[in-house]
Amino acid sequence: MKSALYLCLLVLVLQVQSQHRSNLNDEQQAQKIAHSPEDHSQAEGENLAHVKIAPSNIDFAFRFYKQVREEAGNKNIFFSPLSISTAFAMLSLGARSNTLSQLHKGLTFNLTEMEEQEIHEGFQRVLQLLNDPHREVQLNMGNALFIDDGLKLLQKFLDDVTNFYYSEAISSNFQNSSEARKEINKYIETKTRGKIVDLLKTLDENTVMVLVNYIFFKGYWEKPFNNLATRDDDFLLDGKNSVKVKMMHQNKAFNIYRDEKLSCWVVEIPYKGNATSLFVLPDEGTMKQVEDALLKETVSNWMQSLEKRKIYLDLPKFSISGSYDVKSLFEKMGVTELFSGKADLSGVAEKSLLKVSKAIHKATVDVSENGTEAAAVTVIEVSLLSALFPLPPHIRFNRPFLMMVFDKTTHSILFMGKIVNPAAKED
Structure with missing residues (x-):
């Protein structure tokens, strides 16, 4: 079976409750922003807004990973840091005062180094670059607002989310929560090419807005693995236990690096087009x-130290998933006001006191001979305040390892994870 690389990242759902309801302007109800970026035939480098936000996004990725690790225990980890960053950056357009400051800090944006406008211009450029139809890798990212008839969004918020984040504005009747939920789930399923199905199980009775952010990526390994070389092998879970996996094999030249200080191997496995992955195998x-050392400086050092060398490579086929309560994780990272009675989202809608009542993220990944399939969804509900060897090294990923998927054009980590059990069933 032909296996591609599918990365369907982040669906952010903002569930908003409002005491004061008013009719939404007809033009706003009908407004749907076409999900196609501006003409970006301009030469790469003319607009470097995405480069300015890249370090903060990478810092956030590793900070979020370490927070997830604290709760994951001995379980697989997989999520989309760029998707989460984009979703909450979009939400920050409506945040004010200390709520906004906490969001910026949580997303690791330092306003002494860049202006708020530059943050949104950076994400705007990321969206343009990711959606470039001329890329060899198929990669789509977009946003949508499902808005209840009774919620009157501030025009500036609506203008900003459509201008910077190319968000569609879709009129919904949240008084019929069952139909609204089906509509949103269908949208998510369509945009993620069927990778994320029936995400929303329920909607709060007071929901008046849902914000969705998604990414879809499809590509192939630059050097596919030969199906005939795949064989059954043991994957060591720990010192005593192992599971049987389908182990893929290649005997070719790859960019590799042996980090003696951290005692790990780093292997780059590129995709066709401008995307690549790093597989990190700790001793x-x-x-x-190795996890404690995950910083942008560490990964930058790995990337700069890679050297092409023939190796014997063993990598397991695996399909794993992860689901996360982003609200809980963000609160532990210091972003608390957004989810509390002190939330100030006064820049979102008129005469409505709002807070985020739920934020969840789901991601899946499938790695096989021809590539990788992955998907992720995040839901946020907003509620009312109420070393060299003589022979080619044999690098066997037959014990827990880390994986990162990078988009080189935007300098972004699309996905990140830790595989501790390739045979674990998806949740």
């Missing part, structure tokens, strides 16, 4: 040491 007993 036995050194996973925590």
Whole structure:
């Protein structure tokens, strides 16, 4: 079976409750922003807004990973940091005062180094670049607002989310929560090419707005694995236990690096087009040491130190998923006001006191001979205040390892995860 790389990242759902309801302007109800970026035939480098936000997005990725690790225990981890960053950056357009400051800090944006406008211009440029139809890798990212008839969004908020984030504005009747939920789930399923199905199980009775952010990516390994070389093998879960996996094999030249200080191997496995992945294999007993060192400086050093070398590579086929309560994780990262009675989202809608009542993220990944399939969804509900060897090294990913998927054009980490059990059933 032909296997592509599908990355369907983040669906952010903002559930908003409002005491004061008013009719939404007809033009706003009908407004749907076409999900196609501006003409960006301009030479790469003319607009570098995305480069300015890239370090903060990478810092956020590793900070969020370490927070997830604290709760994951000995379970697989997989999520989309760029998707989460984009969703909450979009939400920040309506945040004010300390709520906004906490959001910026949580997303690791330092307003002494860049202006708020530059943050949104950066994400705007990321969206343009990711949606470039001329890319060899198929990669689509977009946003939508499902808005209840009774919620009157401030025009500036609506203008900003459509201008910077190319968000569609879709009129919905949240008084019929069952139909609204089906409509949103269908949208999510369509945009993620069927990778995320029936995400929203329920909607709060007071929901008046749902914000959706998604990414879809399809590509192929630059050097596919030969199906005939795949064989059954053991994957070591720990010192005593193992599981049987389908182990893929290649005997070719790859960009690799042996980090003696952190005791790990780093192998770059590129996709066709301008995307690549890093697979990081810590020596036995050194996973925590490597995880603790996950910083943009560490990964930058790995990337700069890669050298092409023939290796014997073993990599398991795997399909894993992860689901996360982003609200809980963000609160532990210091973003608390957004989810509390002190929330100030006064820049979103008229005469409505709002807060985020729920934020969830789901991601899936499937790695096989021809590529990778992955998908992720995040839901946010907003509620009313109420070393060299003589022979080619044999690098065997037969014990827990890390994986990162990068988009080179935007300098973004699309996906990040830790595979501790390739045979674990998806949740």
